[in-house]
Each structure stands twice: as C-alpha cells, then as structure tokens.
Amino acid sequence: MKKILAFVLAVLMALSGCAYAAGDGKWHLGILIHSMDNEFWAQEANGGKLFADSKDDVEYQVLTTDGDDNREIQAIRDFIAQYGDHAIFVTDPASRANTANVVEVCEEAGCKVAILWHHADGLEPKDWKSFVVHMSPDDIVAGYNTAKTLFEKMGGKGKVCALYGVQGEDSAANRYAGFQKALAEYPNIKMVDMQVASWSQDQAMTFTQTWLSAHSDIDAIWSANDTMALGAIEALKLEGRNGKVLVCGCDGIAAAYEAIEAGDLACTIANNGYLLMGYGASYAYQAARGATFDKPVIKTQAVLVTPENVKDCKAMFIDGMPKYDYDNLAFCVLSDYATFADAEKK
Amino acid sequence: MQNTKTGDFRNVPEGESWRSFLYRNIYIFSAVLVVSVFYIINPSFLSLYSIQNITREMAPLLPMACGIGFVLYTGCIDLSIGAVASAACVITGLNVADVGHWIIPMMLAFGVLIGIVNGSLVSRIKLPSFIVTLCAQSVYRAAAIVLSGGGSQNIALKQRYLVNWMSAIVFGLPLMFWISLGIVLACLIIERNTKLGKSIFAIGANEKAARLAGVDTVRTKTMAFMLCAVGAAIGGVMYAYKLKSSVPAIGDDKFMMAISSVALGGTLFSGGRGSALRTLVGVITVISISSGMNMAGVDPLWNNVVFGIVLIVAVAINSEKGIRDLIIK
Amino acid sequence: MNQEILFTTENIGKTYGVNTVLQGINVEIRRGEIVGLIGENGAGKSTLLKIIAGVEQPTVGTMEMNGKPFSPASMLDANRQGIGMVFQEQSLISNLTVAQNIYLGRERDFSSFGLINWSRMNARAREALNKMGLKDISPKARVRDLDFAMRQMVEITKVLDIVSETANNRALILLDEPTTVLSDAEMAVLFEKVRQMKEKGNSVIFISHRLQEVLQITDRIYVFKDGRQTAEVRTEGADEYILYEKMVGRETNGEYYVSARQTVPGADVVLEVENMSLFGSFRNVSFKLHKGEVLGLCGVEGSGKEDVCGVISGDLASTSGELKVRGKRVKFASPGDARRAGIISVPRDRRDEGIIGILPISENISVSNYEKNAAHGLISNRRQDRNAREWVRSLSIKCAGVAQRVSNLSGGNAQKVIFARVLDSECPILILDHPTRGVDLGAKGDIYALIRDITEKGFSVLLMGDTLDECLGVSSRVIVMKDGLVCGEFDCPADNKPDQVDVVKLML
Amino acid sequence: MKTFDRQAMTVAEEFVSKVEREARSSLIRVYAPMILLVVMTIGFSIYDSHFFSMKNLSNILGQMAVPLTLATGLTFVLLIGRIDLSVEGVMGLVGSAIALLVVNSRNSNDWGIWGVIVPIIAGLLFGLITGILHVRLRIATFIITYATGTIAAGIAVLLYHSQPATAKAQWIIDASRTTFLNIPLITWIAVAFFAVCCVILNYTAFGRAVYAIGDNEAAARASGINVSKVTIQVFVLSSFAASLAGVLALIRLKLGQVSLGTDQMFPCITALVVGGTSLAGGKGGMLQTMVGTLIYMELLNFLTIIQVPADYKKAILGVIIIVAVVLTLTRGRKTIAK
Numbered sequence A: 001m002k003k004i005l006a007f008v009l010a011v012l013m014a015l016s017g018c019a020y021a022a023g024d025g026k027w028h029l030g031i032l033i034h035s036m037d038n039e040f041w042a043q044e045a046n047g048g049k050l051f052a053d054s055k056d057d058v059e060y061q062v063l064t065t066d067g068d069d070n071r072e073i074q075a076i077r078d079f080i081a082q083y084g085d086h087a088i089f090v091t092d093p094a095s096r097a098n099t100a101n102v103v104e105v106c107e108e109a110g111c112k113v114a115i116l117w118h119h120a121d122g123l124e125p126k127d128w129k130s131f132v133v134h135m136s137p138d139d140i141v142a143g144y145n146t147a148k149t150l151f152e153k154m155g156g157k158g159k160v161c162a163l164y165g166v167q168g169e170d171s172a173a174n175r176y177a178g179f180q181k182a183l184a185e186y187p188n189i190k191m192v193d194m195q196v197a198s199w200s201q202d203q204a205m206t207f208t209q210t211w212l213s214a215h216s217d218i219d220a221i222w223s224a225n226d227t228m229a230l231g232a233i234e235a236l237k238l239e240g241r242n243g244k245v246l247v248c249g250c251d252g253i254a255a256a257y258e259a260i261e262a263g264d265l266a267c268t269i270a271n272n273g274y275l276l277m278g279y280g281a282s283y284a285y286q287a288a289r290g291a292t293f294d295k296p297v298i299k300t301q302a303v304l305v306t307p308e309n310v311k312d313c314k315a316m317f318i319d320g321m322p323k324y325d326y327d328n329l330a331f332c333v334l335s336d337y338a339t340f341a342d343a344e345k346k
Numbered sequence B: 001m002q003n004t005k006t007g008d009f010r011n012v013p014e015g016e017s018w019r020s021f022l023y024r025n026i027y028i029f030s031a032v033l034v035v036s037v038f039y040i041i042n043p044s045f046l047s048l049y050s051i052q053n054i055t056r057e058m059a060p061l062l063p064m065a066c067g068i069g070f071v072l073y074t075g076c077i078d079l080s081i082g083a084v085a086s087a088a089c090v091i092t093g094l095n096v097a098d099v100g101h102w103i104i105p106m107m108l109a110f111g112v113l114i115g116i117v118n119g120s121l122v123s124r125i126k127l128p129s130f131i132v133t134l135c136a137q138s139v140y141r142a143a144a145i146v147l148s149g150g151g152s153q154n155i156a157l158k159q160r161y162l163v164n165w166m167s168a169i170v171f172g173l174p175l176m177f178w179i180s181l182g183i184v185l186a187c188l189i190i191e192r193n194t195k196l197g198k199s200i201f202a203i204g205a206n207e208k209a210a211r212l213a214g215v216d217t218v219r220t221k222t223m224a225f226m227l228c229a230v231g232a233a234i235g236g237v238m239y240a241y242k243l244k245s246s247v248p249a250i251g252d253d254k255f256m257m258a259i260s261s262v263a264l265g266g267t268l269f270s271g272g273r274g275s276a277l278r279t280l281v282g283v284i285t286v287i288s289i290s291s292g293m294n295m296a297g298v299d300p301l302w303n304n305v306v307f308g309i310v311l312i313v314a315v316a317i318n319s320e321k322g323i324r325d326l327i328i329k
Numbered sequence C: 001m002n003q004e005i006l007f008t009t010e011n012i013g014k015t016y017g018v019n020t021v022l023q024g025i026n027v028e029i030r031r032g033e034i035v036g037l038i039g040e041n042g043a044g045k046s047t048l049l050k051i052i053a054g055v056e057q058p059t060v061g062t063m064e065m066n067g068k069p070f071s072p073a074s075m076l077d078a079n080r081q082g083i084g085m086v087f088q089e090q091s092l093i094s095n096l097t098v099a100q101n102i103y104l105g106r107e108r109d110f111s112s113f114g115l116i117n118w119s120r121m122n123a124r125a126r127e128a129l130n131k132m133g134l135k136d137i138s139p140k141a142r143v144r145d146l147d148f149a150m151r152q153m154v155e156i157t158k159v160l161d162i163v164s165e166t167a168n169n170r171a172l173i174l175l176d177e178p179t180t181v182l183s184d185a186e187m188a189v190l191f192e193k194v195r196q197m198k199e200k201g202n203s204v205i206f207i208s209h210r211l212q213e214v215l216q217i218t219d220r221i222y223v224f225k226d227g228r229q230t231a232e233v234r235t236e237g238a239d240e241y242i243l244y245e246k247m248v249g250r251e252t253n254g255e256y257y258v259s260a261r262q263t264v265p266g267a268d269v270v271l272e273v274e275n276m277s278l279f280g281s282f283r284n285v286s287f288k289l290h291k292g293e294v295l296g297l298c299g300v301e302g303s304g305k306e307d308v309c310g311v312i313s314g315d316l317a318s319t320s321g322e323l324k325v326r327g328k329r330v331k332f333a334s335p336g337d338a339r340r341a342g343i344i345s346v347p348r349d350r351r352d353e354g355i356i357g358i359l360p361i362s363e364n365i366s367v368s369n370y371e372k373n374a375a376h377g378l379i380s381n382r383r384q385d386r387n388a389r390e391w392v393r394s395l396s397i398k399c400a401g402v403a404q405r406v407s408n409l410s411g412g413n414a415q416k417v418i419f420a421r422v423l424d425s426e427c428p429i430l431i432l433d434h435p436t437r438g439v440d441l442g443a444k445g446d447i448y449a450l451i452r453d454i455t456e457k458g459f460s461v462l463l464m465g466d467t468l469d470e471c472l473g474v475s476s477r478v479i480v481m482k483d484g485l486v487c488g489e490f491d492c493p494a495d496n497k498p499d500q501v502d503v504v505k506l507m508l
Numbered sequence D: 001m002k003t004f005d006r007q008a009m010t011v012a013e014e015f016v017s018k019v020e021r022e023a024r025s026s027l028i029r030v031y032a033p034m035i036l037l038v039v040m041t042i043g044f045s046i047y048d049s050h051f052f053s054m055k056n057l058s059n060i061l062g063q064m065a066v067p068l069t070l071a072t073g074l075t076f077v078l079l080i081g082r083i084d085l086s087v088e089g090v091m092g093l094v095g096s097a098i099a100l101l102v103v104n105s106r107n108s109n110d111w112g113i114w115g116v117i118v119p120i121i122a123g124l125l126f127g128l129i130t131g132i133l134h135v136r137l138r139i140a141t142f143i144i145t146y147a148t149g150t151i152a153a154g155i156a157v158l159l160y161h162s163q164p165a166t167a168k169a170q171w172i173i174d175a176s177r178t179t180f181l182n183i184p185l186i187t188w189i190a191v192a193f194f195a196v197c198c199v200i201l202n203y204t205a206f207g208r209a210v211y212a213i214g215d216n217e218a219a220a221r222a223s224g225i226n227v228s229k230v231t232i233q234v235f236v237l238s239s240f241a242a243s244l245a246g247v248l249a250l251i252r253l254k255l256g257q258v259s260l261g262t263d264q265m266f267p268c269i270t271a272l273v274v275g276g277t278s279l280a281g282g283k284g285g286m287l288q289t290m291v292g293t294l295i296y297m298e299l300l301n302f303l304t305i306i307q308v309p310a311d312y313k314k315a316i317l318g319v320i321i322i323v324a325v326v327l328t329l330t331r332g333r334k335t336i337a338k
Helices: A002-016 A039-054 A069-086 A098-109 A139-153 A170-185 A201-214 A226-239 A254-262 A273-288 A310-317 A340-345 B018-024 B027-041 B048-073 B081-123 B129-148 B161-167 B175-193 B195-205 B207-212 B217-243 B254-264 B276-295 B300-318 C045-052 C075-080 C098-102 C118-131 C148-167 C184-199 C211-217 C240-248 C305-312 C335-340 C350-354 C361-366 C381-394 C411-424 C441-456 C468-474 C500-507 D011-047 D054-079 D087-101 D114-137 D141-160 D170-177 D185-203 D205-215 D217-222 D227-253 D265-275 D286-305 D310-328
Strands: A027-033 A058-064 A087-091 A113-116 A131-136 A158-164 A189-196 A220-223 A246-248 A268-270 A297-299 A303-305 C005-016 C019-025 C028-030 C034-039 C060-065 C083-086 C172-176 C203-207 C220-225 C228-234 C269-278 C282-290 C294-298 C320-325 C328-330 C343-346 C429-433 C460-464 C477-482 C485-491
Touching: A027 A039, A027 A069, A027 A273, A039 A058, A039 A273, A058 A069, A058 A273, A058 B300, A069 A087, A069 A098, A069 B048, A069 B217, A069 B276, A087 A098, A087 A273, A098 A113, A098 A131, A113 A273, A131 A273, A139 A170, A139 A220, A139 A246, A139 A268, A139 A303, A158 A170, A158 A201, A158 A226, A170 A189, A189 A201, A189 D310, A201 A220, A201 A226, A201 D054, A201 D227, A201 D286, A220 A226, A226 A246, A226 A254, A226 D170, A226 D227, A254 A268, A254 A303, A254 A310, A303 A310, B027 B276, B027 B300, B048 B081, B048 B175, B048 B195, B048 B217, B048 B254, B048 B276, B081 B129, B081 B161, B081 B217, B081 B254, B129 D265, B129 D310, B161 B175, B161 B217, B175 B195, B175 B217, B175 B276, B195 B207, B195 B217, B195 C361, B207 B217, B207 C335, B207 C350, B254 B276, B254 B300, B254 D141, B276 B300, B300 D114, B300 D141, C005 C045, C019 C045, C019 C228, C028 C203, C034 C045, C034 C211, C034 C240, C045 C083, C045 C172, C045 C203, C075 C083, C083 C148, C098 C118, C098 C148, C118 C148, C148 C172, C148 C184, C172 C184, C184 C203, C184 C211, C211 C240, C220 C240, C228 C240, C269 C305, C269 C460, C282 C305, C282 C460, C282 C477, C282 C485, C282 D011, C294 C305, C294 C468, C305 C429, C305 C460, C335 C343, C343 C411, C350 C411, C361 C381, C361 C411, C381 C411, C411 C441, C441 C460, C441 C468, C460 C468, C468 C500, C477 C500, C485 C500, D011 D286, D011 D310, D054 D087, D054 D185, D054 D205, D054 D227, D054 D265, D054 D286, D087 D114, D087 D141, D087 D227, D087 D265, D114 D141, D114 D227, D170 D185, D170 D227, D185 D205, D185 D227, D185 D286, D205 D217, D205 D227, D217 D227, D265 D286, D265 D310, D286 D310
Parallel strands: A027 A058, A027 A087, A087 A113, A113 A131, A131 A297, A158 A189, A158 A220, A220 A246, C034 C203, C034 C220, C083 C172, C172 C203, C294 C460, C294 C477, C343 C429, C429 C460
Antiparallel strands: A268 A303, C005 C019, C005 C028, C005 C060, C220 C228, C269 C282, C269 C320, C320 C328, C477 C485
C-alpha cells in the first residue's frame, strides 16, 4: 500500500511540472498575483500572459501568493533560484508594506521588477536599480470615485451604509478611506453603519438584510468590491428594492456588468488588469534589456463603468481580451481617472 | 534474561535490527521523496540560493509547529496560534524601531500571558480547547487588526537596518534558521529530558491515570498551552523581522500550515505520542511542497489540488507504525 | 446431565508473529454443562474464548458446533450460530438506554421501513430483563445511571438474548471473569441465572480467578498453562488445593498470604483521619495508620470505603473533617498534592486509571517520580531505563524489555508495573485499591510478598482487598464500614486472624 | 414533600439527595442552551424593538438555511467524535458546478435537474473518498478532511477557471423569491432536511450506531457494529449536507464560486458546541443543533443591529461564546477537557 502511494506521489509530481533548463538566454517573467480564485486577479494573470505571448524571448509563470506577504517573497526567491538574473517580475503585492521586501530581494539578485497597486512611502523607483516602475490605479481614488458617483445619483443627500473588505488588507482599507473622503464632501449624506463583510457575498447579503429591517430608510450601499455588492443586490431583490436602493461595486467582474445592465448596480470600476499587468511586464522586460525611464511612477487607466458605457466595457474586458501595443509604453499612462470614452479617445 | 511468552514483540526498539529501525524512522522518507522529486523536476531546487530560501521560510514556521506539537501531545488543539503570531508580528513591527530588541523578550512574555489565558480556560475551567482557542483566536486577531490600523505597516526604510541581522547568512544559512533549529533542540530536550515534557505525554496518553499517579494535570496542560503560545509569538516576531513590517493577516493560514507539518511528521492527534524531530521533518516537507510547486512551474489553478493530494499521500506514508490498535479520530 | 456434545475444538492454536499464545487445544462442551477454564494470566484462556466468539481467528485448528464445522467470521456471525460472549471489560454504551444496548446492532427486528419502533423494543427488553429477574431495571434507563453490577447483569441479559433467540436452548455462553466487579449477593443472583440457563440445556464456559466460584458453579474444569491445556478435572471431589496445584504446578501451602512475615505495626502514627465526612458517601470516619502497618478497609461496595481512600489520595474533596500526615494538617486539591505529602495509590481500574497504555514500561514506572532520575533539572533517559530495569528484575515483571508498551503486558505484569511506579515514588503511605483484581495466582503471591517486604521497610499500607479472605489475610488490622459509617475494628495478628463470619455480620 | 434535617440524615439518605441534586443540575445543564435562547430572545427584543420585528425574524430564518443544513450534517460527524473540515470546499464545489451546468452567464449549458443532481453526486463522492481514506489509511480526520476540502475547492476553481458563473435558471430565481409563511423556501428545505436527519438519528439503527461509536468505539465494534462502514456513511451524510448547503447558498446568492463555502464551518461547530453537542462524541442531538444554530444566528444579528464596531465584533462574539459555553457545559472536578 505504502509503496503504491509513494509511486503515485512521484508520478503526480512529475506530471504536475515539467523540466526546465536554466540559462537558455530567455527572459523568465514571474507574474505574481493573489490567487486564481478571483476574476480580477485572473484578468491580471491574463494580461501578463498576453504580453509574454507577444514576445519570443519571454517565458512566463504565474505565481500565487494568497495575499500572504511571506508567501510572495518565498515565490520570488523560488523563481530567482531557478533563473538567476534572467528572472523578471511583475507583481501585484500582497500588501503595501511588502513592496519594500520585494524590491530588496530583487535588488539583491539583480532582477528587474515592476510593482503594481501598492506604493510604500519613501520607496521610490528612482532609488533602486531593480525597481523599474510603479503602476497603479489608486484604490483610494477608486473608493472615492464610486462613492462620489453614488452620492451624485442620490442627489447629494440621504443615508448610506458601507461594506468593508477583509480586515488587514490594504485595498480594503484604502477604498474605505476613499469612501470617507467623499463622505466628508457631502455633508447631507449620513453614514448609518459600516460592516466588515470580508469580500464575501454571503456576509454582505446577511448584513444588507439586517440593515433593511433595522434601518429600512437607507438610500444606498457602498461596497468595496463587486462580490459584496452582488450580495447586497440579492438581499435587495428579496425586498423588491433592487434599483431603488443604489449599490456600487469595484473591480469589474462579469456579474457586475450584468448587474449594471439590469439596473441593479449603479457603478463599478474596471481596473483593467490586462492593461496593468501587461504594461507592468513590458516595463520590466524593457528595463531588463537596458532601457531606462524618466517617469517611473505611473497612474494607469481605470474605467468607471456606469450604465452609459457598460456595453462597450463589457465587450472589451469580458467577452474578449483587449489587445495592446506593449511596446508603446506611454499608452497606459493617464494622469487621473477618466471614463471609458476618454480612454478611447486617447 | 528477561524474555517471556507474553507480550507483543512488534515494537521492541531494544537491540533492534536495522530493518525495524528503518520501519520506525520511515517518516523521514517522505521528506526525502518530496525533495528528490522536486530536485529531479528542477535541479536548481537544491541550489544554495534555493536552500537558503527554503530554510528562511522554515524558520518562523518551526517554532509555531513545535509549539502546537506540545498541545497536540496532550490531546488538545490550539486554533489560535495563527492569530497569536499575527498579533506578535504587528506589535513587533510597530514597536521595534522605538523599543529596540527588547521587543523580543516582551513578545515572549506576551506569549506566556496568552498561553496562561488559553491554558487556564482549558485546564481549570475545563472547556474544550477547540472552542476556547477558536473564540480566543478572534480576540487576538481583532487586536492585531486594531493595532495595525487595518493593514500592513512597514518599518520605516531608515530603520530597516535594525532588523537586518535576523536575515543575515551565517555558515551558509540564514541566522533565523539557526535560531529555529536551536528552538527545535530545546523542544526536544523539553520532550525527552524534563518532567514537564514527560508529564505532557503522560497526560495525552491517559489523563486519568496520569492524574492519579500524581502528575499535576492542570499545571502541565497550562504549560503546554504556554509553550504553544510562546512558539507562536516567536514565529510572529520572526515574520516581523523577516518581512520588516507588521502584517495583521500573516497568521491567517499559519495554523493549518503548522498543523499539517505536525501531521506530516506522523504525529497522532489523539495525544501521547510525537516528537519535535518529526515536526522538523514535517516542516521541511510542507515548505518543500510549496516552494517546489513554485519551482516546478505548477499551474496555480492546480495548486490546491496538488497540495491536497500530496498532503494525503505524505501523511499516509509517515503515520506512525505499530499503533494499529489505537482509535484514530 | 445430557451427554450430547454441543461444541468441540480440535487442535486450536494461535500465534502473534513469533509469539505462540495458544496451541493444541482440544475442548469438548456437552449440552447443559458448565465448564470452567482456569489458569494464570497469559495462559491463553481469554484468547481461546475470543476465538470461539469470533473476535479473533485461530492460526490452526478447527471447531465444530452441533456437529457442523464452525468458523465464525465475526462476533455477529458467532452470535447467529448460538455463541455469545460477555467480556471482561464492559462493552455497554453508557449514553444509550438499557433496551437500546440490549438490541444494539439488531435494531432491524424492531424496525419497519428502517424506522425503529421504540415501544416494541422496550417491551421486548422488559421481557428479557424479567426473565433474568431484573425487575427493577427500567429498559428506558440510561446505562450511565446504573451501577457496575447492574451493568454487568444487563450485559449478560444482552448476550443471553442474542443467542437464545437463535439457538433454541442450544446456546453456548462464554463468561470471561464476570464476577470481578460483583458483590457476593450479586454473584449469587448471577449464579442462579447461570444454573437456570443450564437447566434449559444451554452450556456455559466460565473463566474466573476465584477458585471457590469455579468450584461452586462448574461441572468440569479445564486447566490451562502457558498456552496449553494441561489438565481436565471433574469438579465433584476437587478442591482449591488440587486446582491450585494443577495450575501452578506446585503445591500450595498455608503461606498464601505470607502471614508469617506480617510486621507488627510501630507506634508512630503516619496518617490520621479525624471525623472526616463526604456528603452522600461517608460520615465521621476516624482512624489512625501506623508505621509498617497494613490497615484493611472492609465493607460491601457502596459502604463508602472507596471514597475514604479517594479523599486520602487527593482524588476527591471531603466536605468536613481533618486529615493529618505525620501530625501535620493537610488538604489535597489533587492526587499530585497527596503525592507530595507522601501518599500515593494503586487505582482499582487498572486499564482506565492505572496504566498509561501507549507509553513504555520505563515511562510508566517513572511517572510519579521523574526527579529521581534527574540531574540539574534534566532527566537522564538512560538512568530512567536502568531504574526501570531494576524494578523489572526485582519485581520479576515478565516483559520483552523496558521499552515495551504496557498495554501489551498481561494483567498481573501490568499491575506489577504500577507497583513499581508507586514504590519508585518513594511515598511512605500506599493506598492499595483492590491490588490483586484480575491478577493471576502466581502474581498474587508475588504481590502479597511485596507488601510484606515494604512494610518491613517501614511503609504503611491502606488496603481494600479483592476478597474478604485476602483483606483479613494481609492486614494487621481491619476497619469495617457499613453505609458510610465505621462499624467495627479488628486486630489481625499473624497467628490470630478474626473469624470471617464475625466480620461479615458487621458488614451486612 | 420531603424535608431533610441534615443532622438526622443517614448517609444513605444523603446519597439519595445527592443523586437527586446531581440529576437536577444535569437537567438544568441539558436545558441551559434552551433557557439561554429564550432569555436572549426576550432580552434582545426589549433592548431593540427591531429585533423582534417580523421582518428581522424572517431575515434570521432566511440566513439560517445554510448554517442549519451544514450543522445538521456536522452533528453526525461530531457525534462519532470526528470533525469534517471539508464541508466548505465541497459546498463551494457543488455550488460552482451547479452554476456552470444550469442556464448561466458563462456557457450554454442547460442540464435542468441533472445540473443539480450531478454536482450533488460529486459532493457525495467526496464524502465517500474522505471516509474511506480516513478508515483505511487511519489518518486523523482533522487532516484528511482539510486535504479533501482543499482538493474540492481546487477542482471548483479549475471548473470555472477563475471566472465564476451566475446562475440564470428561472427556477433558481423563483426559488430564491418564494416564501411560505414569510419564511423563505430555502429555510423550509433546510428544515425538511433537518427533520429527516432527526428521524435518521433517533429512529434508525444507523442513529444508534452513531451514538454508540461516539460513546465507546471499542464497545460498539464488539457489539457487531461495522464501525468503518458507519464512519464512512457519516462522512457521506455530512458531504450530502454540504452539497445541499451548496445548492441553498447558490439559490441565495446565484454566483457560483468557491467562496460560497468560505468561513461556514467554524461558526457551525461553535453553534453545535453552544447547543450542547460534545466534540468528544456521543453526546448531543438534533434539538441541540437547532438551539445552538438559533443562538448563534441571533447573536450575530443582534450585534449587527446594535451596531457594534466592526473591528471588535468578532472578538466580542468570541468572548460571548466562551461565556455561553461556560454556562451551558457540564463540568466537574474530574472532567477531562480536550
């Protein structure tokens, strides 16, 4: 029995991987994302793949970190152990604090890295040889923009509840900070309650149900991501108040587009993982081949999706994959958020 | 000659043959197997850089796994070690710049305190450890989140040099790994050569009998929880030094990792048996699997499936022999 | 007696690995016969019963039941063919009711469409209990609310019900030491039932260490030694000495309790109990224990003697009264406190409270006194093993080595390990709670001699004997308890033991 | 009417009165969770009138469907002294698979009723495999169920390839909106399952075997109970409960992803323990399960209603649960807690 098991183990592991030979002169791109269990992160992974496929001398591997700082560093080191200075990275870091570690590890090994999203204070690309670029659609801005859209649709007054993400994660905290910033600008809007629904649809639905019975007069629900927004919408549907109580999301998953089309969701943000990860990878690749950049901190396009532009966005991000010219590094740069239409014009 | 007709000759280590020695130590085999499979797939798995990497990953997990081992030997469980590590990591990360390395003994004291709380609830008030630690876990976790202000905070860039020494390479391997090895050694000594350790095993094997034989069950159990919480706190401190930041979510999956390591070493969860050496092998296996999957280029979609299957197979190979009469729950 | 042969075994043998525990067994059971199996622990009696009951499979040999080959695959299979066994350790489920226990595993008889009709089951259980004369046990009572003797009776009822259902009074019942936990009165009831079963044509195989019982109830006796069948004795005309001789292969002498070496207690009082009470158990108990004394506590089960010892060993807390050790007042919160004050007990329930089964012999011996083998706070395992080996030698514990697991030892040897533990603890006051329960005759003798040895060295012993005979034989003084009160005290000097009848009169 | 003068009592009478007292206190312990539930309900209603509103109660009942179903299955597992961490993974797998097989947003499948049956069978298969591995390889359930649960979640992600499907089948939408007596249909389904399990536990040979194994496994084996078989059956039953919970969660939320099952198992176990089911096995029952689940759901709901700060909520809940367990758990001088 034990021998059979041992054999199974060996075969399984042999099948699950295939032999690599280091030192083939190719660049090896490590695409670090949180997990594959989420549409947006999968979108990011696909962005990286799209870039790698467009170059003959780039091999890629997707590495997942489960949002764990430590596992992220471990994965980077594992990758460097295989390919040495021919490893390049584009990472969606587990947390802001961890970006410094990512950079230090890469610096030590001489690998180029592009960092997305999180930007630690004092950690500037210009101070490091390996830290090529920082690209991000800011979470604070995202939270601010969805909140603002929501408040405008409410007519600048009324009661709002908020759904928070996982405690301890940066993006949850930042989006909520953006929400509060917007809230401060609208004195007639009152926040009734905030609950931590941990990105969970089920918990969001439960909280919304409780709100609807305890504070039946709420006008809107601000949610830090789409999954929670969908949970809130399910609760509203049971009461027949979907579309009447406004809900917003963030991330731009497929189901959210459908909810906008159905009129249940007021807005979401398409962070465009394809663009973010693809161009991040491109920057790292160019840098590894010797290029230098003068403006290494970049705010990328992200799209506020509303009923007005939902059709186009869906066609672009969900039904297909956007094609970009990855050599035109300037394409992704945008000074601030704009609507999809603006991005198209560019 | 003390030989007789009665008794079972199947587990008699005295003057044993090399075969029975091998039989008893088969738990090492799965670690060797896992490592060699990954080595075959990708020879750089055993490069110096990679070994440094793997040992660096093992360092914080070792004290946590050895710590929870003590609780498992008594037949209890401690679900709170992840949260304790998170809290310790946050407190260390936030304060190491101001307090300096005095934070380490402070965190040890923190672990002792938490262990006494958990342990007393279990041993004195006689609540099931599963529920006590499950609930306590949410308290420690909340503390970590509130203290850190919701997200990771890194130690200011200027002060990072303060914590660099922990990651330094000494004799080819990271210093913190040597520290962890020292902790494993200390755990081994506690298990094999102290009254406390032996009492822990006696309680796990038969608590009623141990009590009547004069073992102080309340104190011993509390001490087991204390060792466990201290191990978790050391793990948390090491994560803070390693990641140079306070990460409130660092412990979230560490409980399962630690307990998988202990199980991979072949330790029973019914209590009374186990050893830190087995846990060491378990930690090597767990870290090798997760690092190896990165290096073998496993599609991340398959990560969970592969990990689950490898876990089952490795635990099955490692499980202790000669105990087929015990009831496994 | 019927001469029809019900059951035979032919050349049955059993080996575990290299270890032969049973070989060449040929027994023959006739209908309506009660057959005794005697032999020292480890002689293979229980193993034979387990093979007959289908719990274990023989390595060689065949069996026949009712003239047909019999090779049960499981206990259930054996039950269906009319063989049922009552185990040494109780096998009832304490959270279920009596009726549910009796019909556990046979619920199908009471179910329609998979659902059990509880009232039908309870009614059937009522009948079965009535047949056994257990009118005061309710089928709906939970087993955990019954006392040990009642549980034993329920267990016997269960087995009888299982086999009588199928066997039509051609059943074979196996009783493995059913009397160990029973009081004399309960034993009488049990024997009555066993005889009734016999009258109806059923047969019984009976194992006990108490030879008197065996002589009292059986028709024929097989004697086992070292896994072989060494003699067959007709009960008529046999007596204890003959049996003893056949079992141990040497003649018994009057020195069974080693009375000649009984020490005369010293004058120093080591333990003093003053007016101690435990609500619901005993009241105003006072006595003194002297140096080198063996003080026996007599009384029926439930007389409170167990709880007196429980309080002294720190296992229970008294409601009032005082305890003095060498003149100093003490109060114990746990047995650990008692050990530190110099009191340690040999528990009655060896399997549950005595041995630490999965640990090796050496650890079991050292558990009460780790400090003995320690230097600078660290225990030396080598010293611990050496210490254990010394004990193994001096108490002649039969084992394969000190690393052997205690659960693999026979009852007598496991008990000796526990004695080694309490002696190793260096506590001068020992509480021996049924120290010879379930221990074979050879080991019993060793234990009595051991008690003499230690009292000579100045240890004091508080003894609760397995039988009254033993209690009087070993003790230098006995205290009789009844209904929670001390009702008498006898001096038992070696040459002038009190009459058992006088003591029993006080107990009942 | 008996009145005892303490001095005049014989020890035997003392014994009787002591037994009676113990019986009384154990009776109180048995009913303590129920008393707690009633006290809580009344207290909460007085503190905040929203709590006892029809709407809030129906909310609580609606939210209870999934935990109750899971808890019902876990009751059997806990009763035989095991634990099942795989329910979360199985739940996620079944929910995700159904969403992909019925009319949905990702593909053109329309398997109708088979779209539900096939995933449930897959879920059962997981229970079967878990049970067999546990019994045959003798791996502690804590680890084996963690491993199989991880595998189930992994397969789910593989199935929907990181893009979960939204179920669009009309019957799912209808089912989520149907209520009867103001209580959602999914709750009725959960209650029906609960009732069936009550019968299974209390009126079948299987139910008795479950108690017997939890109480004394060696004795159960000696009584001719096939312990391995019953253990495997229990895991199959538990995974059926998880599968059903997956269906209910999907009806409630529509989006078929692994996180349908996330963070469901530990709260259920907490609820079971609060209700009075022992983690050591053999003690507990369906009534305890229902009461425990209600207590847990009410507490959660109440803490939200009174707007306890989100940062502290879980911590406060944890402390309350420990206090509740102290109040309701039978403990004694010699009790062993593990």
